[in-house]
Amino acid sequence: MxxxxxxxxxxxxxxxxxxxxxxxxxxxxxxxxxxxxxxxxxxxxxxxxxxxxxxxxxxxxxxxxxxxxxxxxxxxxxxxxxxxxxxxxxxxxxxxxxxxxxxxxxPEMKVFSMPYVFRDSxxxxxxxxxxxxxxxxxxxxxxxxxxxxxxxAGSRSFYTVKKPIYKPEDLKGLKIRVQKSQTSLQMVRALGGAGTPISWGELYTALDQGVVDGAENNPPSFYTSGHYEVAKYYTLNEHTFVxxxxxxxxxxxxxxxxxxxxxxxxxxxxxxxxxxxxxxxxxxHALAEVEKAGVKIIRPDNSLFAEKVKAMHEAAKGTPAHDLMQAFGKL
CATH class of the missing domain: 3.40.190.170 (Bacterial extracellular solute-binding protein, family 7)
Incomplete structure (x- = not known):
């Protein structure tokens, strides 16, 4: 034992x-x-x-x-x-x-994991x-x-192995690696996918062996991790700035x-x-290199994704994260 x-x-x-x-x-x-x-x-x-x-x-x-x-x-x-x-x-x-x-x-840090809190960079x-x-x-x-x-750390976006993501509906049935964050799990669920926490060091193998269908991260991390070698679709939907x-x-x-x-x-x-x-x-540099390596970079209508997670914002009412979101919106 x-x-x-x-x-x-x-x-x-x-x-x-x-x-x-x-x-x-x-x-x-x-x-x-x-x-x-x-x-x-x-x-x-x-x-x-x-x-x-x-x-x-x-x-x-x-x-x-x-x-x-x-x-x-x-x-x-x-x-x-x-x-x-x-x-x-x-x-x-x-x-x-x-x-x-x-x-x-x-608990206050949960605000950064909430999708589409910030209007832009x-x-x-x-x-x-x-x-x-x-x-x-x-x-x-x-x-x-x-x-x-x-x-x-830039904005986090989805990358996938076999199926490109143009709209939230494309995430249906896909297993997406997320960090060990309940908010991240809720976000992927709200968009139609299934969030799967996997350690960063194990993610390359998980993508390569089909344990997960994709993940989400910023361009430099997508590139330096080598994940672009197996995940050939990168959708810049920018769901969070973390x-x-x-x-x-x-x-x-x-x-x-x-x-x-x-x-x-x-x-x-x-x-x-x-x-x-x-x-x-x-x-x-990362975006240029992954595109050169054959990755298809997709720039979707991000408002479609933002619309899908509005219920998350409503559900957060009464929490420190929601209060902060309200305060952020006034800045």
Whole structure:
């Protein structure tokens, strides 16, 4: 009989790796340098990873070498949920996660998983850069998670293996991989498909072997994952704009001096500017490359999809997400 769940085992494995790293650092690093451990699940050629590395460079410069960021990419220390939990117990300093799994920890974050909340990308950034957007970043402090800033993760759209999607009815009977988010499952159901949560690392095989008929994500992720090799239809219906969020453990944040906190926040703010430009470039490059590889890019009438999910908005009345949607609409 298994003593630990697979989820617990992954967390324990990550803790063992971190303990080893800390012991090694204690032996080799100068004590006056504050080293923050940062982990995420993306590959090193992803624009978000590049932005995180840039943040580390800026942190070293701003602190005159007194602070450093040690980055563990590619899911070395676990998936997004495991990394969030490591932050909560103070065993990891920072991580980058999609806002979708955050809804399991901070109910307000559910608003980003709701489809067709934003009118367009301009409205999306106006909201995130507003005081309301900044307040939302700090809403996780009650569960020991402080948001430092938003990275652009573009808009999420459907891609499929055998059948193109031109309208919501085309999703009928299709199994679509989604993140572990109840809102995402509801959205696919409302559009006529069947949502199937599968880990990101297992998705390529699931698409290739027909376990699922498609998935949904942004253009750079569709490209860097190699999913375009098996999914030859990409429908830019842009159902959600789901930002990436850089988090720091409140245990770690509260133990930093005010000056150190200022350096970390400034490095984050500068990396946001870097990442948004890198993301725009990566999106254009990804779409060009997948089209060159034979993917059919479809630009549907998105209002048809938005109409199908209106009931979700109505059903959310009385929740923090609905209140936020109302507030977003006024910006």
């Amino acid at each position: 298994a003593i630990f769940s697979s989820n617990t085992s992954r967390i324990l494995n990550a803790l063992l790796v971190l303990c080893f790293v800390w012991l090694l650092s204690a032996c080799t690093a100068k004590s006056e340098v504050e080293v923050l451990k940062m982990a995420h699940s993306l590959p090193t050629d992803h624009p978000v990873h590049e932005a995180i590395m840039y943040m580390g460079e800026r942190l070293r410069v701003l602190s005159d070498g007194k602070m450093d960021l040690q980055v563990y990419p590619g899911g070395q220390l676990g998936g997004e949920r495991e990394l969030i939990e490591l932050l909560q117990i103070g065993s990891l300093a920072m991580t980058k996660v999609s806002s979708s799994p955050m809804e399991g920890f901070v 301009e409205h999306y950034w106006r909201v995130l850069d507003s005081e309301l957007g900044k307040e939302l970043l700090l809403s996780g402090e009650k569960v020991r998670l402080r948001g430092l800033g938003y990275y652009d 930002p990436d969020i850089v988090l720091i453990s409140t245990y770690v944040w509260n133990n930093l001096t005010p000056q150190q906190q200022e350096w970390v926040q400034q490095a984050m703010d500068e990396s946001v500017v870097f990442e948004r430009k890198a993301w725009a470039d990566a999106t254009a």
